[in-house]
Amino acid sequence: MTRGPTRLDVAVSYAVPRTGVPAAASFRRWVAAALEGRILEADLALRIVGTDEGCALNRHYRGKDYATNVLSFPAERPPGLPKAAKFPLLGDLVLCAPVVAKEAREQHKALNHHYAHLTVHGCLHLLGWDHEDDADAQAMEQLEREVLLELGIADPYS
16 A cells, blocks of 8 residues: 655545546545655645536647546746745646546546546656656656556556
8 A cells, every 4th residue: 555645635626427436535545656755745636527628628728629538737836936945736637537438448447447547647747757758658657557556456558
């Protein structure tokens, strides 16, 4: 079992019916596993949305007119805050429930496992990981595999 950061505050909100969507406790456990050993304190918000909101956010922030599975919005340090100053605000994650469910069906994955993977993936983005090139993608995917294995979830890329 993963311990997670020393202090973790995850606010989970649901903009869709909760049927078939994991409980807030599951999201908190997955976030803690993703952040374990990588950060000491973290505050983040996680919102589960429908297709319309997911599409609107993706269009507004990324210029892409479709709903995507997960969006990560890293918090920006306030101007003038010294680098040494504590700043536990990590950012926001948005998961689009209909997209996650569709992908899980198409990829023959357990729905909770797919939610766990995307939550871990999004948290790593909040920490600065990306997959813009092959080397970065391979490193990020390996880290995701390791975190998910600790959670008892099989390799999502196999």
